[in-house]
Amino acid sequence: MKRIAIIGAGIAGLGLAREIHRLAEVTVFEKSRGYGGRMATRQSQSYQFDHGAQFFTAKSGQFESLLEPYIATGHVARWDAEFVEIESAKIICRRNWIDGPPHYVCVPQMNILAKQMAADLDVVLQTRVTQIVRMDSHWRLFDQNQVSLGDFDWVVLAIPAKQALELMPESFAGLGVIAAKQMLGCYSLMLGFKQALPLDWQAAFVSGADISWISNDSSKPGRPGCYSLLVHSTNRWAEQNLEADQEAVIAYLQAEVERVIRHDVTSADHVALQRWRYANIERQNGANFLIDPDCRLAAVGDWCIHGRIESAYLSGFGLAQELRPDL
Numbered sequence: 001m002k003r004i005a006i007i008g009a010g011i012a013g014l015g016l017a018r019e020i021h022r023l024a025e026v027t028v029f030e031k032s033r034g035y036g037g038r039m040a041t042r043q044s045q046s047y048q049f050d051h052g053a054q055f056f057t058a059k060s061g062q063f064e065s066l067l068e069p070y071i072a073t074g075h076v077a078r079w080d081a082e083f084v085e086i087e088s089a090k091i092i093c094r095r096n097w098i099d100g101p102p103h104y105v106c107v108p109q110m111n112i113l114a115k116q117m118a119a120d121l122d123v124v125l126q127t128r129v130t131q132i133v134r135m136d137s138h139w140r141l142f143d144q145n146q147v148s149l150g151d152f153d154w155v156v157l158a159i160p161a162k163q164a165l166e167l168m169p170e171s172f173a174g175l176g177v178i179a180a181k182q183m184l185g186c187y188s189l190m191l192g193f194k195q196a197l198p199l200d201w202q203a204a205f206v207s208g209a210d211i212s213w214i215s216n217d218s219s220k221p222g223r224p225g226c227y228s229l230l231v232h233s234t235n236r237w238a239e240q241n242l243e244a245d246q247e248a249v250i251a252y253l254q255a256e257v258e259r260v261i262r263h264d265v266t267s268a269d270h271v272a273l274q275r276w277r278y279a280n281i282e283r284q285n286g287a288n289f290l291i292d293p294d295c296r297l298a299a300v301g302d303w304c305i306h307g308r309i310e311s312a313y314l315s316g317f318g319l320a321q322e323l324r325p326d327l
């Protein structure tokens, strides 16, 4: 059996691993303590926040098939939010997501899908791969302590493009393609309140401001009761302020929220900030995954297609179909 290392336990890496783990000896290495990457959840005091991806849609048959059993078990559910579009401080459009294609979330938290997908897989957590070295006929991986993680026939990077560029051996044929990918930053502001705010909607796309999204995260199905708001900055503002002082970022984003929802949020009982350096990417033209069969190296991730959960999955799934005949 061929030995395959997949670096990254986000939806792309786990999607790939699930498709090939019965055909090869597959090991997934993940630097964090948990699964899911940018499908992330944070618990703080009695509040819970999905501080990365907010919801997802399923447009392809492949992704729908993945979701089907998890919908049946209740790990994935529709979020039928009252949705508005706000321009500056004015609501310009309103609808309920119950009317239309599903907007899904994981239950009770966003990283649960990845955790479920990882159940039958060999995943090594808290292990950052720092080096991929060519030995005679295979690749040897090393961790953050320069300890060998073993030898592999194939290595697949399932991590954001910039990080893939730093780690990928120079012999990889697709290096130029990775280098051209422009991922954008984002700030997530997490606000927890002892009392619910008087908003008559649960999810909002915002324009004409430096924030792009506000949601009542605790209105998603299966969440704990404590009222939480989750705010995303625009990618543009984040890119301009990536190195700014965290307290200044929090103060600015809070002021933007107040301007948009016309309500004081300084009374928040809990305030936290997450900076995502590589949050998202515009829709891409080109291959859904990168593969170099001569070197037996490959790369997958949302950045091949679009900064969406479904795109990340399709990237990993596509590579799996390509690898199958060789396994």
Ligand SMILES: Cc1cc2nc3c(=O)[nH]c(=O)nc-3n(C[C@H](O)[C@H](O)[C@H](O)COP(=O)(O)OP(=O)(O)OC[C@H]3O[C@@H](n4cnc5c(N)ncnc54)[C@H](O)[C@@H]3O)c2cc1C
Pocket: 007, 008, 009, 010, 011, 012, 013, 029, 030, 031, 032, 035, 036, 037, 038, 039, 051, 052, 053, 054, 055, 056, 057, 127, 128, 129, 130, 158, 159, 160, 163, 167, 186, 187, 188, 232, 276, 278, 279, 280, 300, 301, 302, 303, 306, 307, 308, 309, 310, 312
């Ligand atoms: C703020 C924000 C909001 C978003 N909103 C939405 C949304 O509403 N809907 C939607 O569909 N998508 C959304 N997205 C995008 C979505 O989260 C991503 O498209 C998707 O999760 C990417 O999955 P991935 O597997 O490609 O990468 P990731 O989820 O980034 O997974 C990569 C994994 O690799 C690990 N890793 C990195 N380097 C190493 C290393 N050297 N060694 C070991 N492990 C490593 C990381 O820890 C991570 O777990 C959002 C993203 C962000 C950040």
